[in-house]
Structures are given as structure tokens and as C-alpha cells.
Amino acid sequence: MSQNTIRENKESQITMFKSRMTKSKVIGIFIGLISGLLFGSGMIISGMVNPDKVIAFLDITGNWDPSLAFVMGGALAVFSPIYHFFIKKRKHAISGDKFSWTSNTTIDGTLISGAVIFGIGWGLAGFCPGPVVTSLGGGSNIILAFILSMIVGMVHANQYLAGRFPLPIVGYRKNVCAVEST
Amino acid sequence: MEFTIPWASLFGGMLLGLSAALLMLFSGKIAGISGTIGGLLNPKKNESSWRAAFLTGMILSVIIVTPFGFILPDVSDNNIILVSVAGLLVGFGTRLGNGCTSGHGIIGMGRFSKRSIIATCAFMAAAIIVVLIRRLLGVL
Numbered sequence: 001m002s003q004n005t006i007r008e009n010k011e012s013q014i015t016m017f018k019s020r021m022t023k024s025k026v027i028g029i030f031i032g033l034i035s036g037l038l039f040g041s042g043m044i045i046s047g048m049v050n051p052d053k054v055i056a057f058l059d060i061t062g063n064w065d066p067s068l069a070f071v072m073g074g075a076l077a078v079f080s081p082i083y084h085f086f087i088k089k090r091k092h093a094i095s096g097d098k099f100s101w102t103s104n105t106t107i108d109g110t111l112i113s114g115a116v117i118f119g120i121g122w123g124l125a126g127f128c129p130g131p132v133v134t135s136l137g138g139g140s141n142i143i144l145a146f147i148l149s150m151i152v153g154m155v156h157a158n159q160y161l162a163g164r165f166p167l168p169i170v171g172y173r174k175n176v177c178a179v180e181s182t
Numbered sequence: 183m184e185f186t187i188p189w190a191s192l193f194g195g196m197l198l199g200l201s202a203a204l205l206m207l208f209s210g211k212i213a214g215i216s217g218t219i220g221g222l223l224n225p226k227k228n229e230s231s232w233r234a235a236f237l238t239g240m241i242l243s244v245i246i247v248t249p250f251g252f253i254l255p256d257v258s259d260n261n262i263i264l265v266s267v268a269g270l271l272v273g274f275g276t277r278l279g280n281g282c283t284s285g286h287g288i289i290g291m292g293r294f295s296k297r298s299i300i301a302t303c304a305f306m307a308a309a310i311i312v313v314l315i316r317r318l319l320g321v322l
Contacts, residue, residue, distance in 0.1 A: 024209070024228075025228065025231060025232075027208055027209055028209045028211070028228075028231060028232035028235070029231050029232055029235040030235075031204060031205060031208040031209050031232075032205065032209070032211070032231075032232035032233070032234075032235030032236040032239065033235040033236070033238060033239040034204065034239065035201040035202070035204050035205040035213060035236060035239065036201075036235065036236040036237060036238060036239020036240040036241075036242075036243070037239040037240075037242060037243045037246060038197050038198075038200055038201035038204070038239075038243075039197070039198055039201040039202075039213060039236075039239070039240055039243070039284075040239060040240035040241070040242070040243025040244065041194075041197055041243045041246055041247050042194045042195065042196075042197030042198035042200075042201060043194065043198070043240075043243075044194070044243065044244060044247045044252050044253075044254065045190055045193060045194035045197065045247060045252050046190065046191045046192075046193070046194020046195050046197075046198070047188075047190065047191055047194065048194070049254055049255060050255040051255075051257060051260065052255070055313055055322070058306075058309050058310050058312075058313040059313050059314075059317060059322065060310055060314075061314055061317065062317055062322070067188035067191040068191060070187070070188050070191040070192040070195060071191045071192070071194055071195035071198070072195060072287055072288070072291075073192070073195060074191070074192040074193065074194070074195025074196040074198070074199060075195040075196065075198040075199035075202070075287075075288045075292075076199065076288065076291060076292050077195075077196065077199065078195075078196045078198075078199030078200050078203065079198075079199035079200075079202050079203050079288055079289065079292040080199075080291075080292040080293075082199075082203040082207070083203065083206070083292050083293055086207060087203070087206055087207050090207075092210065093206070093207060093208060093209050093210030093211075094207060094208045094209075095208055095209045095210065097209055097210040097211075098210055099206065099210040100210055100211055100212055101212060101289075101293065101295075102280075104297070105295075105296060105297060106297075107296065107297055107300050110278055110279070111278075111279050111280065111297060111300065111301055112279075112300070112301070112304050113275075113278060113279070114274075114275045114276070114277070114278025114279025114280065114301075115275065115279040115286070115300075115301040115302075115304035115305040115308070116275070116279075116304050116305065116308045117271050117274055117275030117278060117279070117308075118271065118272055118275030118276050118278075118279055118282060118305045118308075119275070119304060119305035119306065119307065119308025119309040119312070120271050120275070120308050120309070120312050121267075121268040121269070121270070121271030121272035121275060122268070122272060122283075122305060122308075122309045122312075123308065123309035123310070123311070123312030123313045123316070124264060124267065124268040124271070124312060124316075125260065125264060125265045125268035125269075127265065127268060127269070127272065128215075128272060128282050128283045129215040129216045129219060129272065129276060129282050129283075129284070130215040130240075130282070130283065130284050133215060133219070133237060133240045133241065134240050134241070134243060134244070134254075135244075135254050135257070136241045137241055137242070137244040137245075137254070138244070138254035138257075140256075140257050140258060141258075141262070142257045142258060142260045142262060142265050143257065145262050145265050145266045145269065146265050146266070146268065146269040146272075147269065148266075148269070149265075149266040149267070149268075149269030149270045149273065150219075150269040150270070150272050150273035151219065151223065151273060152269075152270060152273060153269065153270040153271065153272065153273025153274035153275075153277070154216070154219065154220045154223055154273040154274070154276070154277045155223060155273075156270075156273075156274055157220075157273065157274045157275075157276075157277030157278050158220065158223060158224055158277055160278070161277070161278070
């Protein structure tokens with residue numbers, strides 16, 4: 001291969017790379033990383049990463065520790081005004097992307113049973129998805145075990161929602177529609 | 183009874199809200215963790231790179247807060263079998279119910295979404311009942 005063809009190859013690769021890295025994608029990755037850092041920091045600082053604290057918050061008949069109510073309160077106090085005064089008025093995000101919230105407003109058995117199953121798991125160990133992902137860096141095999149089983153549970157749910165996997169008692173899902181991920 | 187405001191919890195919660203607002207304002211995405219992981223398992227075009235970046239940020243955040251004296255707690259005294267069962271239930275339930283404490287509890291509730299308010303009440307009630315049963319059985 002001559003020097004020229006190599007250079008041409010390289011140039012075509014660069015233009016291909018540039019066309020793939022659209023503005024919305026660059027913003028998505030950059031803001032994704034920043035928000036991830038903020039979110040994880042919030043999880044650690046607030047104490048959500050401590051399952052004992054979570055259980056103490058859920059233990060309303062015992063020695064109740066209300067501090068995690070302040071986590072949700074603080075989050076809502078910041079997010080809700082920004083959403084209602086700034087985000088809601090926009091047609092699309094700053095990156096040009098559409099807002100990806102779901103237009104689904106039906107409250108059905110799938111939503112309730114999913115939430116109840118999640119709640120049972122949350123009450124059993126005091127772990128939910130955000131804190132465990134944040135705790136990955138702690139090097140604990142408890143966290144690893146939770147994340148791996150959580151991924152398996154998610155795969156099962158996706159398969160069930162797509163009508164490909166039967167559940168005990170319930171069987172296959174009947175009215176299969178497109179699986180929406182929120 | 184003496185009560186002091188848990189400032190760290192309040193401040194940490196405000197960071198969560200700020201993060202969710204930034205992500206939605208700039209790129210229109212929802213900072214729901216179960217949705218982010220579940221979306222990577224069922225990838226769609228142009229939806230994976232921001233999710234991977236978001237999770238990377240979360241995993242790396244421990245490096246930022248450690249110099250300020252915030253460390254990850256020791257969780258090694260948990261029973262690994264119980265934790266694995268809980269993980270299966272959490273993974274399955276969050277996908278079925280389309281969200282977890284962040285997606286429903288912060289973003290959905292903040293938007294006053296009826297679905298999210300119902301879901302948050304349902305998982306809080308279920309978790310409180312499970313903890314109550316564990317207390318009654320003496321395994322808390």
C-alpha cells in the first residue's frame with residue numbers, strides 16, 4: 001500500500017468518526033459523565049449507600065431513622081422547580097434531543113406488581129440500583145453478587161415483557177406490547 | 183425527643199436532584215438507574231453511549247468524595263444468599279414497574295406523574311411491610 005492510500009484511508013476514517021459524533025452525542029456523553037459523578041456523590045454523601053441506614057428508615061415501628069426522607073426531600077426540592085419552571089417549557093433539550101419521558105399514563109397491574117416486587121427486594125437487603133452501582137468501587141463481593149443477580153432479574157423481566165418467558169403461576173404475558181425503557 | 187436536621191442527607195439529596203435536572207435539561211434523558219442499566223441490556227441506537235458515561239461517572243464518584251471524608255460503608259456482614267435473592271427481585275421488579283427509587287421517586291414524583299406517585303407508594307409500602315415482618319421474625 002502506498003503512502004497516499006494510507007493517508008486517504010485515515011482521512012476517511014476521521015470524517016466517519018466526525019459524522020458519528022454528532023453534537024447531541026457529545027453532549028450526551030459529557031453531561032452523562034458529569035451527572036453520573038454528581039449522582040454518585042449524592043448517593044455517598046446522603047448515606048443512601050449504607051443499607052443499615054436504609055433499613056432503619058424503613059423500620060417505622062422500630063428505632064426509626066427519618067434522615068433518608070431528607071434525601072428524597074432535598075432531591076425533589078431541587079429537581080421539581082427546575083423541571084416545572086425551565087424544562088417543561090422547552091420543546092426539546094439543549095442538545096436538540098427530544099425529552100424521553102413516557103407518555104404512558106395508565107396505572108396497571110404490571111406497574112403495581114413491579115413496584116411491589118422491587119419493594120420486597122429493597123426491604124430484604126436495603127439495596128436499590130443507584131447505591132449499588134455507586135458502591136462498585138468499594139471492592140465488596142456482596143455488591144457484586146447483588147449487581148449480577150439484579151442484571152439476571154432484569155433480563156428475565158425484559159424477556160417476560162416481550163412475551164418470551166413464562167412466569168410461575170402467571171405463565172406467558174398476554175397483551176404483549178413494545179417494551180419501553182424509561 | 184431531640185431532633186437535628188441530617189444536613190449530609192439533605193445536601194446529598196440536593197445533588198441527586200441537581201444531577202437529574204442537568205441530565206434532563208441538557209440531553210433530555212431520565213436519570214433512572216434501573217432504566218439506565220436495563221437500557222444497556224436492551225440497547226437501542228444512540229441510547230447506549232450516554233448510559234455508559236452516566237454509569238461510569240457513578241462508579242468513579244467515590245474518588246471525588248473520598249478527600250472530603252465520605253467513604254463507602256463496610257457491607258461485608260450481609261448474607262450473600264439473601265442479598266442475591268434481593269438482587270433478583272430488585273432487577274425483575276424495577277423493569278416490570280419501569281423504575282426504581284430514582285426514576286419514580288425523584289424524576290417521576292418531581293414531574294407529578296401519577297404513575298410514579300403510585301409506584302413510589304407501592305414500593306415504599308412493600309419495603310416497610312417486609313422490614314416489619316423481619317422485625318417480627320427477629321431477623322432484623
